[in-house]
Amino acid sequence: MTGSLIIAGLGPGDDRLVTPEVVSALAEATDVVGYIPYVARVAPRAGLTLHPSDNRVELDRARAALAMAADGRRVVVVSSGDPGVFAMASAVFEALEGREDWQALDIRVLPGITAMLAAAAAVGAPLGHDFCCINLSDNLKPWEMIETRLRLAARADLAMAFYNPRSASRPEGFARTLEVLREECGSDRLVTFARAVSTPDERIATITLGEATPEMADMRTVVIVGNSATRRVGRWVYSPRRAG
Amino acid sequence: MTGSLIIAGLGPGDDRLVTPEVVSALAEATDVVGYIPYVARVAPRAGLTLHPSDNRVELDRARAALAMAADGRRVVVVSSGDPGVFAMASAVFEALEGREDWQALDIRVLPGITAMLAAAAAVGAPLGHDFCCINLSDNLKPWEMIETRLRLAARADLAMAFYNPRSASRPEGFARTLEVLREECGSDRLVTFARAVSTPDERIATITLGEATPEMADMRTVVIVGNSATRRVGRWVYSPRRAG
Numbered sequence: 001m002t003g004s005l006i007i008a009g010l011g012p013g014d015d016r017l018v019t020p021e022v023v024s025a026l027a028e029a030t031d032v033v034g035y036i037p038y039v040a041r042v043a044p045r046a047g048l049t050l051h052p053s054d055n056r057v058e059l060d061r062a063r064a065a066l067a068m069a070a071d072g073r074r075v076v077v078v079s080s081g082d083p084g085v086f087a088m089a090s091a092v093f094e095a096l097e098g099r100e101d102w103q104a105l106d107i108r109v110l111p112g113i114t115a116m117l118a119a120a121a122a123v124g125a126p127l128g129h130d131f132c133c134i135n136l137s138d139n140l141k142p143w144e145m146i147e148t149r150l151r152l153a154a155r156a157d158l159a160m161a162f163y164n165p166r167s168a169s170r171p172e173g174f175a176r177t178l179e180v181l182r183e184e185c186g187s188d189r190l191v192t193f194a195r196a197v198s199t200p201d202e203r204i205a206t207i208t209l210g211e212a213t214p215e216m217a218d219m220r221t222v223v224i225v226g227n228s229a230t231r232r233v234g235r236w237v238y239s240p241r242r243a244g
Numbered sequence: 245m246t247g248s249l250i251i252a253g254l255g256p257g258d259d260r261l262v263t264p265e266v267v268s269a270l271a272e273a274t275d276v277v278g279y280i281p282y283v284a285r286v287a288p289r290a291g292l293t294l295h296p297s298d299n300r301v302e303l304d305r306a307r308a309a310l311a312m313a314a315d316g317r318r319v320v321v322v323s324s325g326d327p328g329v330f331a332m333a334s335a336v337f338e339a340l341e342g343r344e345d346w347q348a349l350d351i352r353v354l355p356g357i358t359a360m361l362a363a364a365a366a367v368g369a370p371l372g373h374d375f376c377c378i379n380l381s382d383n384l385k386p387w388e389m390i391e392t393r394l395r396l397a398a399r400a401d402l403a404m405a406f407y408n409p410r411s412a413s414r415p416e417g418f419a420r421t422l423e424v425l426r427e428e429c430g431s432d433r434l435v436t437f438a439r440a441v442s443t444p445d446e447r448i449a450t451i452t453l454g455e456a457t458p459e460m461a462d463m464r465t466v467v468i469v470g471n472s473a474t475r476r477v478g479r480w481v482y483s484p485r486r487a488g
Contacts, residue, residue, distance in 0.1 A: 016263060016264045016265035017264075017265060017355070019255075019260060019263060020259070020260045020261075020264070024260070058485070082361050082365075083365070084361060084368075084370075084372055085371060085372070086372070089369035089482070090369045090372030090482050090483060090484060092369075093368050093369055093372075093477050094477075094482070094485070096477045096478055100478075103477065103478030103479070104478075108365075109364075109365035109366075109369065111357050111362050111364070111365040112357070112361075113263065117326050117328060117356075120353075120355070121326075121328055121333070121352075121353035121355040124333070124337050124353065125327075125328045125336075125337055125353065126328075127328050128328055128331075128337075129334070129379070130377065130378045130379060131376065131377055132374070132376035132397070132402060133371075133374065133375055133376070133377070135374060140485050140486040140487065141486065145401075145487060148400065149401075152396045152399055152400040153400060153402075155396055156393045156396040158397075233337050233338075233341055233347065234340055234344075234347030235347075236337055236351075238334050238338070240334060240338055241330075241334045241335060241384050242384040242385065243384065243385040243389060
């Protein structure tokens with residue numbers, strides 16, 4: 001039996017946002033590996049072993065998945081959203097460093113609907129012009145780097161999508177983010193808080209930076225800040241295609 | 245009969261990357277509107293009228309779609325990829341400006357797999373760290389703005405995904421883009437050219453900026469430039485999660 005490793009994106013939550021390609025991969029898997037709440041989205045069945053694991057053990061999880069694939073299993077590593085956007089794909093490739101045996105495996109990444117696309121669609125088209133996508137967690141990079149990126153992105157007049165804006169263990173980062181953005185973009189800039197998009201817990205609101213407060217975000221929230229031209233029309237928010 | 249307008253993303257090309265949500269919307273549509281090659285991806289059936297139109301008429305197309313929805317039709321406007329990323333969603337919201345009658349319509353955006361996610365998945369995880377997404381077409385913004393964004397994004401050490409890098413009518417912009425990037429990022433930076441991802445015409449290559457030439461891109465190509473840490477492992481390319 002030849003093993004394989006697929007890194008698959010489950011989309012933001014709603015089953016109707018899971019691609020048929022990912023559904024097929026899950027149907028053929030012998031083992032599904034991932035963070036507890038994502039593995040919980042995969043229906044149990046005979047012949048399938050589920051391997052849920054806790055947060056912040058991404059590299060260990062990747063190595064365990066690769067070891068199973070090397071052992072001949074058909075392994076699917078699941079991420080929420082898209083696996084290549086602040087999710088498991090990078091961890092798997094990092095785990096391949098120095099392991100030529102694992103590099104020879106059949107490995108594929110299957111894209112998914114990442115949270116910012118679902119959030120943008122839910123409110124209109126705030127990412128309809130040039131934008132950036134920044135992970136606000138400072139677990140894996142210094143805060144100074146985040147702040148520099150925020151300021152340069154604002155000066156480039158890019159719309160911005162933020163992942164992992166605020167955790168209980170480091171609530172101060174997002175408060176500082178809002179201060180930096182108010183300095184760079186002013187208080188009237190539109191900002192959308194989109195929590196748990198496409199799930200029963202969905203909660204979405206668009207306000208101004210002047211009205212935004214840190215506790216409006218948690219780790220299940222994607223935050224989208226418009227560019228200088230982002231505007232409301234009717235009950236929607238969009239960034240015009242034309243600029244300058 | 246109550247009309248509706250759905251703006252749906254068909255993904256990059258492969259039917260297995262179309263979400264079930266979009267498949268359902270198309271199954272219930274009375275009218276499908278869009279650029280000729282995208283409408284061609286929708287199977288004809290009784291009760292469905294296809295309205296293909298040429299490129300660069302996005303606002304006219306949006307108004308025609310809204311007028312049909314106002315007339316009671318169930319209209320789906322199709323885009324390739326995700327409709328909110330350099331596609332039809334912004335044009336539809338722009339067409340709503342000043343039209344309170346149209347703003348009262350049932351309008352929804354259904355997200356899709358945008359080309360940069362499919363391209364990134366095909367080569368590994370080059371967008372696994374902070375990144376930006378820039379439309380290189382200067383039809384709707386001045387070239388100076390594009391160049392400023394390229395330089396600021398490079399200084400922020402963001403990976404970059406470029407859409408519409410090069411058309412026959414303005415081939416010089418992408419040549420200039422490569423020059424600017426070599427100045428800012430050096431010649432060793434990894435760059436992926438991903439043409440027509442997930443279609444029979446797919447052609448994907450990762451090289452260095454020093455090796456890149458303008459004619460490697462056309463309008464069906466997404467170009468992904470890594471950040472300073474983006475590296476190869478085995479036959480893949482990825483951006484490590486950790487930085488700084």
